[in-house]
Amino acid sequence: MVKMAPLFGYEIAKKILLDKFCEMCEDVIFHVRKLCASIMGSWCKFMGEKDTEEILLSRFIKLCKDDVWGVRKCCIESFVHVAKICSRELRRSTLTKTYLELLLDSSRWVRLAAYESLGAFISTFARPSSESGFEVRDGSLVRVNADGELGDDTNSLCDEDAIKYNSFEFWRTPLPEIDLLLLEDDNAILSDGNNSNAQRKEQKAVREIDDAKLSSALEERLSVFDDNESNASRFAPIIKDDLLSYHKDSEELVETTPISELAIQQDVIPHELLEHFLRMGEQSAAQTVDLDIARHCAYSFPAVALTLGRKNWNCLRELYKKLGEDQLQQWKVKRTLACSIHELAQIVGTEITITDILPVFNNLYNEMDEIRVGVLKNLSVFLTQLPPNERAKYLPRLGEFLKSNNGAMDSKNWRFREQLAERLIQIIPLFSAVQVDKHIVPIALTLVVDKVCAVRQTALLLLALVLKRLSSDDRLVADLTNSLLNCLALSSSWHLRQSYATLCQRLLEHNSVSSWTFAYLMLPSLVALATDKTVNVRIAVARCMDRCVCSDTYLISTENAQASDLLETIEQLRNDADVDVRSMFT
Incomplete structure (x- = not known):
């Protein structure tokens, strides 16, 4: 029907x-x-x-x-x-x-x-996108303006843009006009707060006195057992310690903020619903409902945080810390947090990310590979939410992803290294040329000689974009190209020599270096590989010549001193003995 x-x-x-x-x-x-x-x-x-x-x-x-x-x-x-x-x-x-x-x-x-489904139901109470500033489109969280149109993509911020970007101006509502008449009331509130602090100190002193009175009272009670002094002396310390520990535990429960009070601090979500959601992270919920209840809570956490908004983050702070600590040691909970931590950072903003989200991120960064892969997949988005000084702290730690959680490089986990290369491509615009050369280039050189072809292919694209980032500094470009000549073009392994020809193609496709720089630094080695004894290497060279070199006006013009040798090499490949090499030319 x-x-x-x-x-x-x-x-x-x-x-x-x-x-x-x-x-x-x-x-x-x-x-x-x-x-x-x-x-x-x-x-x-x-x-x-x-x-x-x-x-x-x-x-x-x-x-x-x-x-x-x-x-x-x-x-x-x-x-x-x-x-x-x-x-x-x-x-x-x-x-x-x-x-x-x-x-x-x-x-x-x-x-x-x-x-x-509690988190999904809570998300139906979210404010309109024009008020919250965010909207979920095609499964991704995007920033929208008051008209519901897409805002600027913060993921494309570079260092200079990040400096110009003022979170105080763009991420917060304008400050209200200050009413001087209300300052007296505020001072009164502050004085009341000071009085409450003094009262808490006084209550703590009273509790210490109560502990001493409780201890002396227990000793008097236990002294009644005159007929069996040995049993009394044996059980007295046990009873005394148990009652004192119970007394102190009850004090700690009173001092912590109850979940019911956290739920009533906001007016977006019905208090009872939020209270049930906050209890999903407790160990008692896993025992009474289901062991996976914490994972469902972690899965719905960004949606609930988006519904409540940044001003009500206090309601969720303790729950997020519990999920990050994961008292039940469920790695699925941490993996869920790792996969969504970048979305949460966009929702709560830079300040809350630094104070509350970053400690959880650091813990997840050092976990097992099943958890770290969630951190790695969205690393560039998360780093975008950090200021440049905090972002730079993670550059020296990028090399940790080359090794598994046991400290050794796992040759079987090649998808993890491929994922690392893809994420490095995304974070290049976030750092300066010097930072890229110091921290990202060594990782790229390691990935480009990987045993797995898929990792090498992604690393070649990474190197092409790295050279494009370094193009403003001729010295950095020369140093990197020399390293590539030694590890690829002059390698005894044919698949690395093939990778060099593919790298030359990527450089020309993405305009990573100027035609003059390419002719001076890269072209001589590429021409030399045209006579390589391995057919697959010559095929890669022929493909690069046909798709990129022949269409570059400078390389084949008389302005290029190597133009004559280049044209002879192209004609030689057109007439190569192998049919696959000849078929590369259209």
Whole structure:
């Protein structure tokens, strides 16, 4: 029915199909009710907000209270889709109350499904993109302006742009006008805060006195056992330590901020929903709901943070620290955090990233490879959120990705090295030429001689873009090209000599160096490889000649002193004995 409704149109579907669907929602066979619950979201999307609230919502809530747990579980799977159609007021009152009942359902599977979708349901309370400044498009978080149009891409910031970029001016709302009449009230509040600090110190001194009184009282109580002094002396220290530790633990619980108080510090999300979400990171939730409950919490964390906004980050700070520490030692939780930490950094901004997100990032940076790959995949996006001085601290640590978590280079984990080369390509614009030469060039030279072809091919593109970044400094370019000649063009391994020919092609394709620089530094070795004994090397040289060299006006003109030798080499390759070499020329 739900698939036929768009074919009939709104009027006919409402007149003929909707009433029948509502009857089926109350069918005696629970399989029918279960199917109705699973497609309720599609029906609500087709019928629109008005019909959903007037007709379908009451049926849906009744299905959420069905006697069969399978029907209630299917309702949870459709809950977010239904919530998106309803108005904000109904979502905050009726739907929230129903969802809280599902979170406390008698069925373990219903509770688990409700906690899995809790973050998605909370995200429906997010402010419009024009207010939050962010929007999710094609699965990625993008910045939008007040008109809903895409803003500037911060991922393309270089060092000079980052210096010009003022986070205080662009990332925050304008400061309000200061009312001098309110300063007296603020001073009064500060004085009250000082008084509260003095009261806490006084309470701490009182508790220390209570500990001493408790200890003396225990000794008096235990001295009553005169008839069995040996047992009294044996058990007295144990009872005393247990009671004192219980007394101190209760004090610590009082001093920490309860989750219920954190939930009421904001007005974006219903307090009860946020309270349940904050408890997902506790160890008790893993024992009562499911062991993977913390992973679901980590997965939904960026969406909840985006919903609350930066001003309510205090509500989530402690939970994020718990997830980063991961008391249950579940590596899946940390991997989930690693894969989304760049999105969270964009949401909370630079200051919060430095204070709260960066310590978690540093811990994930040193974890096992399954976790570090999540950090590596979005490393460039995360570094963009850091100021240049903080960003530069991670340059010397990039070489750590060449080795596995046990400290040795794993030849089998070639995809990890390929991922490293791809990320280095993205972070080149974030650093100066000197920084790139000092920290990224050694890694690129290591990757370009890798045993795996896919790693070498990505490293060749990396080197081409590195040379483009260094093109403003002739000395750096000359040093790097000399290193490439030694490790590639003059290598005894044919696949490295082939890589040199491919590198020359990449340099010309991306205009990494000028034609004069290429003719002076790279062309002589490329011409020499045209007579290589290995056919695959000559094929790579012929491909470079046909696609790039022949189309470069300077290289084949008389201005180039090597033009005559170059033209002879091209003609020699056209008439090569191997048919594959000749086929490279169109």
